[in-house]
Amino acid sequence: MASSMILYWGSGSPPCWRVMIALEEKNLQGYQQKLLSFEKNEHKSEPVMAINPRGQLPSFKHGDNIINESFGACLYLENQFKSQGTQLIPDSSAEQALVYQRMFETLTLQQKMADVIYYTWRVPEDERHNSAVKRNKEALSAELQLWEGYFQKMDAGSYAAGKNFTMADVMVFPQIAYAFRFGLSPEKFIKLGEYHNLVKKRPSVEASWPPHWKENPQGMDILKDF
């Protein structure tokens, strides 16, 4: 089954990483994959555009089925390979509710991180304002505190939605790892730091760790003062 899958991905992109973790967790090693360079604009290259008019990564195909949206691809893999590998959506209604809640809250964390990290890349120079930078940082700081609080309320050693690794982790872990890569302090965000340390040793996560982070373990410091 895995050999009829192809994933186009970029190193370090949380949405790409999600799909790779889901593939590992569902024991779908052996899928075809092509690492592309955002810098070289390869996400706009012909093989990607052929299956993804948005020209974005991840782009993912399974047989004739195309699911480029990272949340969609991960849910599709869980649904199609339900009894294979890790069960990512639990059966019990209480556990399931929390998994779905945290999964989709990840999108807000992602948005607020992007507003800070990509500000100068997204906003043309003559449209930039210190007041906007300040507001974006405050919003991200509040968001990170909210997530730190979620982990504070859970038992030590918990995953994002409880004692088991679930789809909530597939979604949020790459975002948390990205925050630490960009300088977030594990001394200030203690619970997020513990979570990061717990999950980064998971085989699915180790196997899919961004190659350019391995090559160059030194990250950036954009979030170091948070």
Add this chain to the structure above:
Amino acid sequence: MASSMILYWGSGSPPCWRVMIALEEKNLQGYQQKLLSFEKNEHKSEPVMAINPRGQLPSFKHGDNIINESFGACLYLENQFKSQGTQLIPDSSAEQALVYQRMFETLTLQQKMADVIYYTWRVPEDERHNSAVKRNKEALSAELQLWEGYFQKMDAGSYAAGKNFTMADVMVFPQIAYAFRFGLSPEKFIKLGEYHNLVKKRPSVEASWPPHWKENPQGMDILKDF
């Protein structure tokens, strides 16, 4: 079952509307609900904040399970009441792939509509730029054309992901209806207009149509030149 559910919602909010359509489609009429006013800041009121620290609508509770994220709540309802009412996630892998793809593309449409419609509400006066307004409009125009193209490639009378009403429609229809409410031209977006006309007569959609749109059928014209 439905009586152990409570939904806090705001009229006309696409995320709230999604959850209401899903509840109708799953035959969960009879749930408790409370219509709140964004203008009166009731989404920050105590009963909402008690289950949703973000102070946003929808806020949704089923027994002790809290799922406030609209995508999460809808997937939860489908999963918990799989054999009841409309099957919103199809079994066949090809249909399922397209449903998941279109569901999550809705988030991009939502974001680009918000960037245009809420610009003056979100961006303080001294941070506004005509160049940003122009760029946001161009991005939304391209996004709407993409969706128009999706419907052009499908058979007449199709729903968002094929011949059946699915979770893709639960997600995207409220967004499309919102675009027409804000002045989108059904003469220019012919296929989106046909889709709007098809789905607005569906019982689940009629039953959950935003009450203030019924009271005042006259919308706004922000999108009329698109």
